Amino acid sequence: MSQTRLSALEQTDAFIRRHIGPDAAEQRAMLDTLGVESLDALIAQTVPQSILRQDLLALGAPRSEAEVLSYLKEVASKNQIFTSCIGMGYHGTLTPTVILRNVLENPGWYTAYTPYQPEIAQGRLEALLNFQQLSIDLTGMELASASLLDEATAAAEAMALAKRVAKSKSNLFFIDQDCHPQTISVVRNRAEAFGFEVVIDVVGNLDQYQVFGALFQYPTTWGEIRDLKPLIDQVHAQNALACVAADLLSLVLLTPPGELGADVVFGSAQRFGVPMGYGGPHAAFFATRDAYKRAMPGRIIGVSVDTRGNRALRMALQTREQHIRREKANSNICTAQVLLANIASFYAVYHGPEGLKIIAQRVQRLTAILAAGLEACGIQRSNSHFFDTLTLKVPGQAAAIVARAQAARVNLRLIDADTLGVSLDETSTRTTVQTLLACFAGDQHGQDLEALDAQVAAAGLGIPADLQRQSAFLTHPVFNSYHSETEMLRYIKSLENKDLALNQAMIPLGSCTMKLNATTEMIPITWPEFGQLHPFVPREQAEGYKQMIDELEAMLREITGFDAICMQPNSGAQGEYAGLLAIRKYHESRDEGHRNVCLIPTSAHGTNPASAMMASMRVVLVACDEQGNVDVEDLRQKAADNAENLSCLMITYPSTHGVYEEGIREICDIIHQHGGQVYMDGANLNAQVALSRPADIGADVSHMNLHKTFCIPHGGGGPGMGPIGVKAHLAPFVANHPVVPLEGPNAENDAVSAAPWGSASILPISWTYIALMGAQGLRQATEVAILNANYLAKQLGEAYPVLYSGRNGRVAHECIIDIRPLKAASGISEEDVAKRLMDFGFHAPTMSFPVAGTLMIEPTESESKAELDRFIDAMLTIRAEISRVEKGDWSAEDNPLHNAPHTLADITGDWQRGYSRQEAVFPQPWVAANKFWPSVNRIDNVYGDRNLFCACPPIEAYEG
Known part of the structure; x- marks a missing residue:
């Protein structure tokens, strides 16, 4: 018996076959359906010869998963993890492990898509609603969005909103020079692109300018806590808007900017359980007045009702705002930071208001102890008041202190030769303070932390009395119910169960490319x-x-x-x-x-x-x-x-x-x-x-x-x-x-x-x-994506018109099927088809984009022929159901498409419909094997926009 060569045995560990759904036999079957001899022949029929490459990319051979992880671990080990005291909007945080394992590392959360089909996204919509409530409560504003990209770009969006809604005729935007430098840079860049004028100055000179808006930092980048009310009043006197970049954790202890009169409050939610990650991704929060809701950038989650009158959540107003209004849109934002916003909202749910107070108070107390100790050592502080950041005067000593700190594996903010910044955070401890005192004043600094603690407790050092928060926050039951790990675990799971993600079924969204996110790719x-690296480390x-x-x-x-x-x-x-x-x-x-x-x-x-x-x-x-x-x-x-x-x-x-x-x-x-x-x-x-x-x-x-x-x-x-x-x-x-x-x-x-x-x-x-795919794998992935799309187009083409095709009748990696003729004949719309797919356990394709009345399908290379066939079977079953409406077997109002999706409440209650329960929820036998139950019936979009409500409903709304 001949022995298999080692090279062939090694190929069995190739990642390519794990990423690409159809195996060789399935590919052969699909090619036969298309009447094509080979994959190469299909590509030649599809891709213009004038652009088609014949040679492989210079990316090398595919590598095994074990090999890649080993190599990347070696690369990662070259990063040095120091204690970060740099601040500037990025802080160490502790991600609760129940959230780390069950959200960040859970494909049920990270493989889901934007909740354009809200009936199968009620879990993440609730988590985002919690994020909005968190933002509203801590900022003291009336309305919040479901997150923006980062603090600096949120500042630019605040400026744009101010220009849209301010009654001032000025074209000048004022930026407080005490804002974070990266925020100033991004806003200045955006202003130049918009044709706005910008002035960056001290707030004491604000009255010298006529402006349409102004930007302040609270606390400042140097850690100072200022009463913003007089500045905000100056801005309002000019019919302009006051925009405030705020530290979210500090707002647990500080008077919210909304109570000081701010018009827009934004910032980063990073320190609510999201690692610094060398700069991102992090969710920005963005809150404003209710009067400006139609001028807000990004997404808002709103409360509506379904066809049974039950509470249901959806994206309100700006669902695909930039796609619909195009150049007249409020912003070009097409995504948010949903996964990170959800982590931040779960962090707030898990800790609750009392837990957040303890975290904030501990950070502030440690900072006060450090401030008192440094002062006792003769080191002057620039900021009179502070939450977690000190700016320290060290004439001619900054470089030497930074060197001592780095020798102790601590990073400080080097401002200039005479000035340093120090920021503490949730990860800071007594040891951190002791180390910092030694860095600044030497090992023999002589300061006793217990004595310093007693001193600052008596003096109330740090936050001015008139800016200490008096108002309650996070009073809603959701933030006061899940503080044990058992309860938190079950709450997270209950929300996950309401959502359809890629770990359950194909998500065939055209132009969105919902392909496999492999576990090996996610681990690092x-x-x-x-x-744990701050983005500004050396x-x-x-x-x-x-x-x-x-x-x-x-x-x-x-x-x-x-x-x-x-x-x-x-x-x-x-x-x-x-x-x-x-x-x-x-x-x-x-x-x-x-x-x-x-x-x-x-x-x-x-x-x-x-x-x-x-x-x-x-x-x-x-x-x-x-x-x-x-x-x-x-x-x-x-x-x-x-x-x-x-x-x-x-x-x-x-x-x-x-x-x-x-x-x-x-x-x-x-x-x-x-x-x-x-x-x-x-x-x-x-x-x-x-x-x-x-x-x-x-x-x-x-x-x-x-x-x-x-x-x-x-x-x-x-x-x-x-x-x-x-x-x-x-x-x-x-x-x-x-x-x-x-x-x-x-x-x-x-x-x-x-x-x-x-x-x-x-x-x-x-x-x-x-690295896992290599040149060979990447080419195969693209070819199979094209194969899968053409197979779908072929199998669905007789039932649904394929709107566009290229040379030889081929499509690229996606295809558009036209529902408009069917709607004209039956009254069944593309939305009815989308909702009916939920009863089969599928997310709908992209609806009404780029052409109204159509569905755009992209299967990607990761879906097997078996999954494609299941989707095809669902779509052909739906086409047969449409035919029954056309023929009059079912009325236009009483049919499984018009009433979709169907929930457990439908089939367990009275059944007075012209079709059976079986037809409603198990339209094909295979559906029962892995039934996904939408948690709500079809949601009333118009009601949600006319009665916009974007915060957590009162507890009475949960009854029943």
């Missing part, structure tokens, strides 16, 4: 070596991060063909904005700053017009032909008409119509001939990887949705990462950072996000995916 993000302490990021950038350059990568944008829409800013600055460098026209085909991704608006570009739409392709002649004409002012083209490739444009190279050439740049939206990059490269096609800049193509999970609606690739001529014009200057971009460039490398702690996910 909870390693302390990645999680570079030598983050060598592991540098190596991992450099390697990931090299991978992405090879995959896209670009010359440089900017990792800073922390969402796809943020990447669009960052890319457009680079284009704008490039034109300005050539004395062509007047170029401001952005051509956008109607087939482009929905956020594109909103992003162009944020860069102060004038949007000119380009038509598409009947096949869904860009109308090249219309593009040619509009490029010529606007040649003098043409800035760029924003194009999605393949288009959101699910086809590869045959004329993509010609399209790019036309733009370049007229002096413009090509921005290629990377939303559909999963159909390009290893088959073509954006830069080779003609793109000058493109963002990469790492949370789509490169496996960072969607987390129920975030986190995301949207780094941009640029050609060499644009590389100097991408974002830099004021605290950690980056190599490559011009030094004067401002930031687009708060942290230098965006949400750095989730970058290991994408690094691991690419």
